Amino acid sequence: MAQYSLVAGSVGLITLQNPPVNALSAVVRKGIVSTFERALRDPKVKSVVICGQNGVFCGGADIKEFGTNMSGPPLVPMIHAIEAADKPVVAAIEGSALGGGLELALGCHYRIAHSNARLGLPEVSLGLLPAAGGTQRLPRLIGIPAALDLITTGRHVTAAEALQLGIVDQVTDHKIVDEAVKFVLSVAGKPLDARRISTYPCPPLSDLDTVFEMVMQKVRQRAHGAIAPIACVQAVQAAATLPYAQGMEREKELMATLFTSGQARSMQYCFFAQRAVSKWSIPSGARWDTSMPRPVHKAAVIGLGTMGRGITVALAQTGLSVVAVETQEKQLMEAKQAMPGMLERGARRRGVSLTLHKITYSRDIRAVADVDLVIEAVFEDMALKKKVFQQLSDICKPGTFLCTNTSGLDVDHLASQTCNPELVVGMHFFAPAHVMKLLEVVYGPRSSPQAVATAMQLGKKMGKVSVAVGNCRGFVGNRMLKPYVEQAFFLLEEGATPEQVDGALEEFGFSMGVFKVSDLSGLDVGWRVRMADGFAEPGASSGPSARVRQGRRYSPLGDLLCEQGRFGQKTGQGWYQYDKPGGRVARSDPWLHSFLAEYRTRHGLVARRIDNQEVLERCLYALINEGFRILEDGIAAGPEDIDLIYVFGYGWPRHRGGPMFYAGMVGLTKVLQRLEHYHQAHPDVPFMQPCSLLRRLVASGSPPVHRWREVIKKVHSQL
Numbered sequence: 001m002a003q004y005s006l007v008a009g010s011v012g013l014i015t016l017q018n019p020p021v022n023a024l025s026a027v028v029r030k031g032i033v034s035t036f037e038r039a040l041r042d043p044k045v046k047s048v049v050i051c052g053q054n055g056v057f058c059g060g061a062d063i064k065e066f067g068t069n070m071s072g073p074p075l076v077p078m079i080h081a082i083e084a085a086d087k088p089v090v091a092a093i094e095g096s097a098l099g100g101g102l103e104l105a106l107g108c109h110y111r112i113a114h115s116n117a118r119l120g121l122p123e124v125s126l127g128l129l130p131a132a133g134g135t136q137r138l139p140r141l142i143g144i145p146a147a148l149d150l151i152t153t154g155r156h157v158t159a160a161e162a163l164q165l166g167i168v169d170q171v172t173d174h175k176i177v178d179e180a181v182k183f184v185l186s187v188a189g190k191p192l193d194a195r196r197i198s199t200y201p202c203p204p205l206s207d208l209d210t211v212f213e214m215v216m217q218k219v220r221q222r223a224h225g226a227i228a229p230i231a232c233v234q235a236v237q238a239a240a241t242l243p244y245a246q247g248m249e250r251e252k253e254l255m256a257t258l259f260t261s262g263q264a265r266s267m268q269y270c271f272f273a274q275r276a277v278s279k280w281s282i283p284s285g286a287r288w289d290t291s292m293p294r295p296v297h298k299a300a301v302i303g304l305g306t307m308g309r310g311i312t313v314a315l316a317q318t319g320l321s322v323v324a325v326e327t328q329e330k331q332l333m334e335a336k337q338a339m340p341g342m343l344e345r346g347a348r349r350r351g352v353s354l355t356l357h358k359i360t361y362s363r364d365i366r367a368v369a370d371v372d373l374v375i376e377a378v379f380e381d382m383a384l385k386k387k388v389f390q391q392l393s394d395i396c397k398p399g400t401f402l403c404t405n406t407s408g409l410d411v412d413h414l415a416s417q418t419c420n421p422e423l424v425v426g427m428h429f430f431a432p433a434h435v436m437k438l439l440e441v442v443y444g445p446r447s448s449p450q451a452v453a454t455a456m457q458l459g460k461k462m463g464k465v466s467v468a469v470g471n472c473r474g475f476v477g478n479r480m481l482k483p484y485v486e487q488a489f490f491l492l493e494e495g496a497t498p499e500q501v502d503g504a505l506e507e508f509g510f511s512m513g514v515f516k517v518s519d520l521s522g523l524d525v526g527w528r529v530r531m532a533d534g535f536a537e538p539g540a541s542s543g544p545s546a547r548v549r550q551g552r553r554y555s556p557l558g559d560l561l562c563e564q565g566r567f568g569q570k571t572g573q574g575w576y577q578y579d580k581p582g583g584r585v586a587r588s589d590p591w592l593h594s595f596l597a598e599y600r601t602r603h604g605l606v607a608r609r610i611d612n613q614e615v616l617e618r619c620l621y622a623l624i625n626e627g628f629r630i631l632e633d634g635i636a637a638g639p640e641d642i643d644l645i646y647v648f649g650y651g652w653p654r655h656r657g658g659p660m661f662y663a664g665m666v667g668l669t670k671v672l673q674r675l676e677h678y679h680q681a682h683p684d685v686p687f688m689q690p691c692s693l694l695r696r697l698v699a700s701g702s703p704p705v706h707r708w709r710e711v712i713k714k715v716h717s718q719l
C-alpha cells in the first residue's frame with residue numbers, strides 16, 4: 001500500500017509500504033494512484049514527495065505478480081499522471097531504486113538520493129526490458145551511450161555515479177525525507193515544463209546508425225542467445241529515432257514479446273532460486289534459520305597456487321585479516337607480487353576504492369594458530385591434504401573451522417584426520433576464485449550445523465552464491481560434468497569434431513563449448529582424476545580393450561592427447577591449436593582431425609553424420625540425468641541448488657534457467673524418452689540409463705520444478 005500524510009503544512013508525503021523492498025504490487029500501485037489524486041485535489045498541498053518505508057525506495061515491479069493475472073492500475077499511465085502533475089513531485093531515494101522503482105522516480109520532476117542509494121534498470125537480468133518508460137526517459141535524460149550501458153547490462157550505479165550521470169539532482173547524507181521536503185519547498189512555484197523528461201529531445205549523437213550497429217554487434221556477442229539485451233537496444237533505438245509516444249508504443253511491443261517468452265520465465269526462476277538456496281537445509285535437520293554462524297575475524301589460506309591466491313583476495317576484499325601460507329619460497333614470492341594487482345583490479349571491477357588489505361604472508365603453517373577459519377587450497381592430492389589437516393588439527397586454536405577447497409575428494413575422510421571432524425566442511429571455489437560467483441559448501445555427515453552456517457555466511461560476505469551440498473565424488477558440479485564430457489568424447493569417436501560439439505553447445509548459450517573449456521582448464525586435470533579413479537592407465541589407451549574399462553564403454557581420447565603432451569592452452573595444443581603456449585585463441589587443428597580419423601580406423605569405427613540436436617541431447621540429457629541421481633541421493637536439497645551451481649559455476653546460460661529447470665521446459669517425458677532411446681543404443685553407458693527419480697516424476701504427471709521436492713521427499717521417506 002501507500003501511506004499518505006501532510007508534512008510542513010503544504011507537502012503531500014506518499015510512502016510506499018510493501019516490505020521488504022516496496023515492490024510495486026497491485027495494492028501499492030492502487031495506493032499511489034489514490035494518494036496522488038488526493039494530493040492533487042487538496043488545495044493545501046503545493047508539492048509532493050514520494051519515498052519508501054524502511055530505508056528502501058522501491059525494488060521495482062512485483063516479480064511475483066508476473067506469472068499471475070495482473071490486476072490493479074498499470075504503471076505506465078500512473079507514471080504519466082505524476083509527470084503531468086502541475087505540483088512539483090520529488091522522489092526521495094534511499095536504499096534501492098531499481099527497475100519500475102527508478103522508472104517511477106524518472107516520472108517525478110526531481111530526484112534526490114541518499115549517498116547509500118543504488119539505482120538501476122536491471123530488467124534485462126530478468127529477461128525483460130524497462131517497460132514503464134525507462135527505455136524512453138533514461139536516454140532523454142542522460143544520453144544514448146550511458147543509457148544503453150545501464151539498460152543492456154542492468155548494472156546498478158551508486159548515488160555518486162547517478163549524480164555524475166545526471167540521473168539524480170542532489171545527493172545527501174542527511175535524512176532523505178527531510179532533505180526532499182526542504183528541496184521541494186525551495187522549488188515550489190517554479191515552472192515544471194523543463195522537468196518533464198518525456199518532453200526532452202534525445203541528446204543528439206552523430207552517426208547514430210553506426211553507433212547502434214556497433215552496440216548491437218557487441219550486445220549480440222555477449223548475449224549468447226538471450227533475447228532481452230537485443231530488445232533493450234531496439235527500445236533505446238526507438239527513443240533515439242521516434243517521438244516519445246511512438247517510442248513508448250515500441251517499448252510496449254518489445255516487452256510483450258519478452259514477457260511471455262521462456263527466457264523471461266527461466267531468468268525469473270533464477271532470481272527466486274538464488275534467494276531460495278540461501279535458505280538451506282541439510283539431511284541432519286540443520287537449517288539456515290536455526291543454525292547460528294560464528295563470526296570470522298581472521299582467516300587463513302594454505303597454498304598459494306592459482307586457487308589459493310584467488311581465495312585470499314576474495315577473503316581480503318571482505319575486510320578480513322588473512323594469513324596466507326605457502327611453503328615453497330618461489331610460489332610465495334610470485335603470490336606476493338601478483339596479489340596487489342589482483343586486489344586493485346577487483347576493486348575496479350566492483351566499483352569501489354582500494355582499501356588497505358590485511359594480508360600477512362608466511363612459509364610456516366604455524367602462523368595460522370590464532371585464526372578463526374582456515375581454507376586449505378594445496379595441490380589436489382589426498383595424501384598431501386591429509387597431512388595438512390593433521391597439522392592444522394594440532395596447530396589451530398580450539399574451535400577453528402577447517403575447510404578444504406578440494407574439487408571432489410572425500411571431505412569426510414579429511415575430517416577424520418582431525419580431532420574435531422564437526423569443524424570440517426568443504427568450501428569449493430571456482431577459478432578464478434575472486435571473480436567466480438559460485439561456492440559449493442560441502443557438508444559431511446559429521447559437519448556441525450554451525451560449521452555449515454559459518455561457511456555459508458562467509459560465502460555471502462564474499463559476494464558468492466553459496467550452495468550447501470552433500471559429500472560425494474565431485475560434489476554436484478563436477479559429478480554432473482563427468483557424463484557430459486564422456487558423451488562429448490563418444491561423439492568424437494562416432495564422427496563429430498570438437499568444433500561441431502562446441503558450436504552446438506555455444507549456440508545453445510554456453511559461453512564456451514566443452515572442448516574449449518577443457519583446453520582452458522588443462523586436459524591433464526581430468527586425466528589425473530581418471531588415473532586416480534583407475535580408468536586411465538599408462539599404455540591402456542591403445543589395443544583392443546582401450547575402449548572398455550570396468551565393463552563399460554570408455555573413450556581414451558583425452559588420455560591419448562595427454563600422452564602426447566597436449567594439455568590445452570598451456571602447451572599451445574589440445575583439442576585445438578594456439579599460436580603459442582598460453583595462447584587464448586582456439587584454431588581448428590588439422591592434426592587433430594587426422595588423429596581422430598586414424599583412431600576411428602584403428603578401432604573399426606565408421607564416422608557418421610551427427611546433427612546438432614543429437615549433440616545437445618546426448619551431452620545435456622546425460623548431465624541432467626546425473627542431476628536427478630544427485631537429487632535422489634540427497635546430495636542437493638532441490639533442483640534450484642543444481643541449477644544455480646550450473647548457472648554460476650559452469651556457464652550454463654541463465655536464459656535457459658539451469659539444467660533441471662531446462663529439463664522441465666523441454667518436458668520430463670521427452671527427456672526420459674530420449675534417454676531411453678540413447679541407452680538402448682548404448683547399453684554399455686550407465687550414465688544414459690534413466691534415473692528412477694526421473695521415472696517417478698514422469699509417473700507423477702511431470703509436476704513443475706517447484707513441486708519436485710514433494711516427490712523427492714516421498715522417495716527419501718521410502719528408503
Ligand SMILES: CCC[C@H](O)CC(=O)SCCNC(=O)CCNC(=O)[C@H](O)C(C)(C)COP(=O)([O-])OP(=O)([O-])OC[C@H]1O[C@@H](n2cnc3c(N)ncnc32)[C@H](O)[C@@H]1OP(=O)([O-])[O-]
Nearest residue numbers: 023059060061062063064096098099100122130131132275
Ligand atoms: C511494466 C513493468 C516494468 C518494470 O520495468 C519491470 C520491473 O520493474 S522488473 C523488477 C526490476 N527490479 C529488480 O530486478 C530488482 C530485484 N531485487 C533485487 O535486486 C534485490 O532484491 C534488492 C537489491 C532490491 C534487495 O536485495 P537484498 O536486500 O539482498 O534482498 P533480497 O534480494 O534477498 O530480497 C528480499 C526479498 O524481497 C524479494 N524481492 C526483491 N525484489 C523483488 C521484486 N521486485 N518483486 C518481488 N519480490 C522481490 C525477494 O524475492 C526476497 O524475498 P524472500 O521471500 O525474502 O526471499
